[in-house]
Amino acid sequence: MAGSKDNAGGTATPHEYRHSTGGWGSLQGIARIALKERASPGVIETLSRQNKPGGYMCTSCAWAKPPNPHAFEFCENGAKATLWDLTTDRCTPELFASHTVSELRQWGDYELEMQGRLTQPLRYDANTDRYLPVGWDTAFAAIGQKLRELDPKSVTFYASGKAALEPSYLYALFARMYGHNNLPDSSNMCHETTSVGLKKVTGSPVGTCTFEDLSKCDAIFYFGQNPGTNSPRILHPLKDAVERGCKIIVFNPLKEKGLIEFTDPQNPIQMTVGTPTKMNHMYLQVRPGGDIAAIMGLCKRVLERERAAQETGARPVLDHAFIEQHTHGIDEFLAKLNTIGWDALEAESGLTRPDMEEAGDVYCNAERVIGIYGMGVTQHVHGGQTIGLLVNLLLLRGNIGREGAGCNPIRGHSNVQGQRTVGITEKAELAPNDKYRELFGFEPPMEDGHTTVEFVKALLTGENKGFIGLGGNLAMAIPEHEQAHAAWADMELTVHVATKLNTTHLMPGKSGWILPCLVRAEEDMQAGGPQAVSMEDSFSHIYGSQGRRTPASELLKSELAIVAGIAQATLDPDPKAPWQEWTADYSLVRDLIARTWPDQFHDMNVRMWQAGGFYRGNPARERIWKTDSGKAEFTTPTVLNAAGVGRAENRFHLVTLRSNDQFNTTIYGHSDRLRGLSGSRMIVLVSPAEMERLSLREGQVVTLVGDAGDDVVREVGGLTVTPYDLPAGTLAGYFPELNPLMPLWYHEEMSKTPAAKSIPVRIRT
Numbered sequence: 001m002a003g004s005k006d007n008a009g010g011t012a013t014p015h016e017y018r019h020s021t022g023g024w025g026s027l028q029g030i031a032r033i034a035l036k037e038r039a040s041p042g043v044i045e046t047l048s049r050q051n052k053p054g055g056y057m058c059t060s061c062a063w064a065k066p067p068n069p070h071a072f073e074f075c076e077n078g079a080k081a082t083l084w085d086l087t088t089d090r091c092t093p094e095l096f097a098s099h100t101v102s103e104l105r106q107w108g109d110y111e112l113e114m115q116g117r118l119t120q121p122l123r124y125d126a127n128t129d130r131y132l133p134v135g136w137d138t139a140f141a142a143i144g145q146k147l148r149e150l151d152p153k154s155v156t157f158y159a160s161g162k163a164a165l166e167p168s169y170l171y172a173l174f175a176r177m178y179g180h181n182n183l184p185d186s187s188n189m190c191h192e193t194t195s196v197g198l199k200k201v202t203g204s205p206v207g208t209c210t211f212e213d214l215s216k217c218d219a220i221f222y223f224g225q226n227p228g229t230n231s232p233r234i235l236h237p238l239k240d241a242v243e244r245g246c247k248i249i250v251f252n253p254l255k256e257k258g259l260i261e262f263t264d265p266q267n268p269i270q271m272t273v274g275t276p277t278k279m280n281h282m283y284l285q286v287r288p289g290g291d292i293a294a295i296m297g298l299c300k301r302v303l304e305r306e307r308a309a310q311e312t313g314a315r316p317v318l319d320h321a322f323i324e325q326h327t328h329g330i331d332e333f334l335a336k337l338n339t340i341g342w343d344a345l346e347a348e349s350g351l352t353r354p355d356m357e358e359a360g361d362v363y364c365n366a367e368r369v370i371g372i373y374g375m376g377v378t379q380h381v382h383g384g385q386t387i388g389l390l391v392n393l394l395l396l397r398g399n400i401g402r403e404g405a406g407c408n409p410i411r412g413h414s415n416v417q418g419q420r421t422v423g424i425t426e427k428a429e430l431a432p433n434d435k436y437r438e439l440f441g442f443e444p445p446m447e448d449g450h451t452t453v454e455f456v457k458a459l460l461t462g463e464n465k466g467f468i469g470l471g472g473n474l475a476m477a478i479p480e481h482e483q484a485h486a487a488w489a490d491m492e493l494t495v496h497v498a499t500k501l502n503t504t505h506l507m508p509g510k511s512g513w514i515l516p517c518l519v520r521a522e523e524d525m526q527a528g529g530p531q532a533v534s535m536e537d538s539f540s541h542i543y544g545s546q547g548r549r550t551p552a553s554e555l556l557k558s559e560l561a562i563v564a565g566i567a568q569a570t571l572d573p574d575p576k577a578p579w580q581e582w583t584a585d586y587s588l589v590r591d592l593i594a595r596t597w598p599d600q601f602h603d604m605n606v607r608m609w610q611a612g613g614f615y616r617g618n619p620a621r622e623r624i625w626k627t628d629s630g631k632a633e634f635t636t637p638t639v640l641n642a643a644g645v646g647r648a649e650n651r652f653h654l655v656t657l658r659s660n661d662q663f664n665t666t667i668y669g670h671s672d673r674l675r676g677l678s679g680s681r682m683i684v685l686v687s688p689a690e691m692e693r694l695s696l697r698e699g700q701v702v703t704l705v706g707d708a709g710d711d712v713v714r715e716v717g718g719l720t721v722t723p724y725d726l727p728a729g730t731l732a733g734y735f736p737e738l739n740p741l742m743p744l745w746y747h748e749e750m751s752k753t754p755a756a757k758s759i760p761v762r763i764r765t
């Protein structure tokens with residue numbers, strides 16, 4: 001059972017994937033994982049309850065759960081995520097008896113997670129360099145004791161975006177009762193650019209659309225998100241939209257299959273004899289970070305059309321009444337736009353003027369427009385400016401705050417938006433401090449805590465001494481692996497609440513613990529009976545979720561029970577914080593959430609079981625702008641490309657991607673079916689033109705070298721050159737293998753989200 005650092009095995013075999021997204025290929029993908037994972041009996045019955053009212057909610061992405069679900073309301077990747085959770089394989093103390101932690105650290109995450117579900121709490125023993133089985137009470141007592149010894153400000157509580165609203169509320173409460181706001185979340189590597197950037201311009205840190213809007217819009221401008229792999233269920237409403245005449249304009253350096261064509265696996269006719277639906281009206285292969293210039297081009301076109309309308313006396317193109325009443329800052333933006341020529345926009349976007357004009361025309365001709373985006377926008381140094389420009393475009397024609405229109409970031413982890421909503425945030429001002437005072441009678445810390453980048457900085461200086469991870473594989477997800485990895489072992493305390501073993505667990509601090517938890521499909525039995533939990537999707541709807549399967553081991557605890565157990569062992573007894581009562585009955589925690597945010601969460605215990613969940617509302621949707629000016633803000637960009645380091649001879653901008661066979665650092669296999677790639681993840685995608693220019697051969701093994709202009713050497717070698725259709729100056733490869741190339745300081749300017757989509761590199765042969 002030898003593992004290897006390179007999860008690979010052979011070279012990549014590029015071939016065009018001739019089938020559409022969805023279709024039989026996706027069913028085969030599910031079957032392959034079921035077989036490989038030796039899924040436990042009854043999983044299909046379990047899957048049929050996924051994302052249904054009264055069922056449990058998928059642990060994969062944060063896409064909406066519709067009120068009228070399909071017979072099987074899950075996608076290939078949601079099914080894979082559930083099958084991955086429900087494997088019959090077990091990662092028991094025997095694994096650690098036969099391997100030291102140092103040995104296991106060489107295996108790589110694929111091999112580690114393939115060991116199966118963790119079964120009992122484990123304590124790190126430095127003398128033997130092994131994790132040893134331990135009882136829960138011993139673990140809680142020892143962790144509590146250590147936390148009491150440490151300065152709360154030197155401890156970080158990370159959350160990875162899966163834990164439900166109830167444990168997340170208690171986790172944030174515990175952090176603040178203990179004394180810190182060091183509550184970074186996976187969101188700090190993901191949509192924090194949205195939480196900061198979208199909030200700045202609309203007052204809302206989350207999207208303004210709901211499900212109904214998708215069935216009413218006339219055009220969708222779709223930036224930097226890969227639905228075929230990362231949120232496949234969105235393909236159903238997108239397909240319906242296309243079939244009723246909605247035009248989708250895609251901006252993406254890569255031709256992603258899901259936005260090209262789709263066969264509905266739920267539609268027997270299309271599956272057998274039908275032709276796939278063509279998903280886009282235009283597919284524009286922007287350069288990495290080129291969206292700012294591209295949207296400027298679209299806005300230029302809108303203004304040309306407005307001028308033409310004024311000259312001919314036709315209906316105005318701009319929504320003047322909306323702009324007048326609801327927005328601020330347009331003059332400055334238009335002045336800037338006038339100073340920028342098409343040449344600059346073409347050079348920075350990588351698109352042609354006619355393409356930008358045509359896309360601008362589609363925008364002008366559509367009554368209702370939605371802007372959708374993902375990591376291709378947020379993970380750039382100037383990603384917040386791209387969001388600002390997308391909002392500018394929407395504001396020009398009043399496309400926010402009315403039916404069929406709006407701005408729709410697609411969130412990542414299944415409850416990542418919800419974790420922020422219920423208080424997991426490092427920003428003190430966003431915590432419900434008054435309610436903490438009122439409900440629990442303590443003074444919350446008012447100093448901002450760590451983002452993920454700041455956590456790593458504090459780790460490197462030795463200031464961060466304790467870490468609790470509520471899920472996740474942070475050491476692999478963050479930039480700057482080499483230096484940071486060495487620092488993990490210097491911490492006094494590391495605690496990981498997890499379902500499966502991963503590399504971060506294998507960098508234990510002086511006191512190191514792994515606490516295994518239930519997954520969402522499993523029954524959560526507490527003193528008060530079986531418990532349900534709840535989560536929030538990208539559309540701000542909240543759903544109940546109830547697991548029914550027998551847990552993978554009798555020794556597992558729920559995330560809520562673990563958080564409460566550590567809190568109780570750490571804090572002085574306090575009748576206002578009855579951790580055990582909350583553990584016995586989660587509805588009491590929901591009552592707390594409802595009392596903390598009554599407008600949004602009133603009657604939560606009942607409403608979360610409504611079909612389609614309940615909507616917690618969004619002021620921007622009602623055209624109430626909670627911004628500094630009280631209006632929606634037009635922003636004026638300071639750059640034309642979102643990359644933080646500009647172009648130079650032989651410098652490339654590297655885009656790091658997810659394959660179709662992974663969930664973040666969890667690697668299901670080595671096939672990236674929708675991109676026609678398989679065999680190895682240690683590849684670098686290079687365009688045929690660049691290959692010719694640099695005399696690179698297909699299959700040649702090269703090293704990527706960081707080119708960010710600082711003195712630090714960053715390299716990843718052993719990468720097989722693989723031809724792929726990409727814009728000039730662009731390379732692509734896989735996250736997390738390429739993370740060592742990302743400088744820690746290379747992050748979004750406002751939110752500190754690592755800029756994983758335009759990493760400056762050179763190729764060394």
Ligand SMILES: Nc1nc2c(c(=O)[nH]1)N[C@H]1C(S)=C(S)[C@@H](COP(=O)(O)OP(=O)(O)OC[C@H]3O[C@@H](n4cnc5c(=O)[nH]c(N)nc54)[C@H](O)[C@@H]3O)O[C@H]1N2
Binds near residue numbers: 226286412663
């Ligand atoms: N199966 C599966 N589902 C997942 C995940 C997973 O790993 N696997 N991860 C979950 C999480 S946490 C998240 S955050 C989401 C991520 O979902 P996405 O937001 O789709 O993130 P990525 O896969 O990183 O892909 C981003 C897309 O942006 C494009 N892109 C890169 N740079 C640029 C650019 O400069 N401009 C434009 N316009 N496009 C660009 C890339 O080509 C790619 O298609 O998915 C969630 N769902």
Ligand SMILES: Nc1nc2c(c(=O)[nH]1)N[C@H]1C(S)=C(S)[C@@H](COP(=O)(O)OP(=O)(O)OC[C@H]3O[C@@H](n4cnc5c(=O)[nH]c(N)nc54)[C@H](O)[C@@H]3O)O[C@H]1N2
Binds near residue numbers: 189518657
């Ligand atoms: N270069 C580059 N880096 C990136 C990105 C990128 O696109 N490019 N994307 C960034 C993004 S968007 C994100 S969200 C982060 C992801 O960063 P993380 O959220 O930290 O990483 P994951 O891989 O999602 O975490 C996987 C681990 O979570 C644990 N786990 C799984 N399910 C559960 C559960 O139900 N409960 C608990 N307690 N634990 C569970 C398992 O032990 C598993 O090994 O990575 C970021 N890093």
Ligand SMILES: [Mo]
Binds near residue numbers: 411413
């Ligand atoms: Mo994410």
